[in-house]
Amino acid sequence: MAENVIPVAIAGAGPTGIACAVELRNRGIAAVCYDKGSLLDSLYHFPEEMRWFSTRDLLDIAGVPFAVPEAHPTRLEALAYYRGIAEKFDVRIEPESRVESIVPGRPGGLLLTLIGRKGLREVAAPAAILATGFFHNPRKLHVPGEDLSHVIRASCPRIPSMAGGAKRAAAFAAFLLDELLADVGHAQWVFTVPKLLRPYFMHHPELLGPLCSAAWETVCDLMAETVCEKQGFRPGMVAVVQTFGDQLNLHPHVHALVCAAPLLTAPPDRRRGKSNFLSLIP
Numbered sequence: 001m002a003e004n005v006i007p008v009a010i011a012g013a014g015p016t017g018i019a020c021a022v023e024l025r026n027r028g029i030a031a032v033c034y035d036k037g038s039l040l041d042s043l044y045h046f047p048e049e050m051r052w053f054s055t056r057d058l059l060d061i062a063g064v065p066f067a068v069p070e071a072h073p074t075r076l077e078a079l080a081y082y083r084g085i086a087e088k089f090d091v092r093i094e095p096e097s098r099v100e101s102i103v104p105g106r107p108g109g110l111l112l113t114l115i116g117r118k119g120l121r122e123v124a125a126p127a128a129i130l131a132t133g134f135f136h137n138p139r140k141l142h143v144p145g146e147d148l149s150h151v152i153r154a155s156c157p158r159i160p161s162m163a164g165g166a167k168r169a170a171a172f173a174a175f176l177l178d179e180l181l182a183d184v185g186h187a188q189w190v191f192t193v194p195k196l197l198r199p200y201f202m203h204h205p206e207l208l209g210p211l212c213s214a215a216w217e218t219v220c221d222l223m224a225e226t227v228c229e230k231q232g233f234r235p236g237m238v239a240v241v242q243t244f245g246d247q248l249n250l251h252p253h254v255h256a257l258v259c260a261a262p263l264l265t266a267p268p269d270r271r272r273g274k275s276n277f278l279s280l281i282p
């Protein structure tokens with residue numbers, strides 16, 4: 001038997017859960033946010049020094065401006081802002097209440113099973129909102145050791161997974177060395193985009209393909225100009241797209257590993273392009 005009935009049950013007390021609760025409240029509908037951890041649990045576990053790659057105007061909720069001095073708020077500023085909204089609008093939160101399941105209940109209703117500090121219990125609600133984010137729902141690799149306490153997972157697609165990223169990088173490096181790259185010497189170039197253009201890549205990740213193509217065409221043109229000026233000249237190149245920088249900030253760029261053989265065979269006076277763009281990395 002469900003212990004009580006609430007109008008709308010919200011699974012998750014992150015920014016989305018809070019925003020939903022406030023919108024419902026503005027329409028006179030009561031709601032409760034059940035969180036498996038604490039209020040804003042995901043944000044508490046973000047890297048301490050992080051800044052949001054989104055600007056403050058894209059992060060505000062409940063019609064309350066996110067008033068901070070810098071365009072990209074810090075984790076602490078976000079915690080203070082969202083907590084302030086929850087308090088101002090009396091958002092009802094039940095922490096340490098993991099939503100285990102949501103199944104059809106009474107006709108037209110739902111039954112939620114919760115587990116947490118109040119033990120196992122059931123709550124009936126005519127409607128429920130899932131606002132559980134994805135930070136806490138990593139895709140497991142099923143490799144030995146991934147459940148150890150010191151293994152950190154980050155399922156956000158815009159940041160590297162500490163476990164998955166390293167594994168993928170090692171496998172890709174081995175593939176390049178063992179199977180793909182000939183022993184002819186290579187140069188590495190990095191192609192970045194101006195800061196102002198970077199947000200476009202967040203909202204249109206499909207642009208990363210053309211970004212790679214642009215890098216490729218640039219390499220072809222510069223190499224051809226430097227080495228032989230032949231039309232249709234095609235050097236070998238491996239391009240890897242990265243969407244984040246050292247600070248886990250939004251920073252779409254392309255790392256290009258380019259076959260340097262044409263540069264080595266060029267006369268010494270031509271190994272630097274007319275425009276000085278090309279130089280050989282020993």
Ligand SMILES: Cc1cc2nc3c(=O)[nH]c(=O)nc-3n(C[C@H](O)[C@H](O)[C@H](O)COP(=O)(O)OP(=O)(O)OC[C@H]3O[C@@H](n4cnc5c(N)ncnc54)[C@H](O)[C@@H]3O)c2cc1C
Pocket residue numbers: 011012013014015016017034035036037038039040041042043046047050051052053054097098099100131132133134135136154156159248
């Ligand atoms: C380092 C980092 C930087 C980021 N930067 C940005 C950015 O700049 N811009 C941007 O738009 N996004 C960014 N993100 C993504 C960010 O996670 C979301 O924008 C934001 O947290 C989404 O809020 P949310 O409420 O949907 O999810 P979350 O903040 O993840 O909240 C979900 C809540 O649900 C709870 N929960 C999960 N499962 C259950 C369950 N079964 N039962 C009960 N509760 C549950 C969790 O404890 C959590 O409190 C970033 C993520 C990371 C990791």
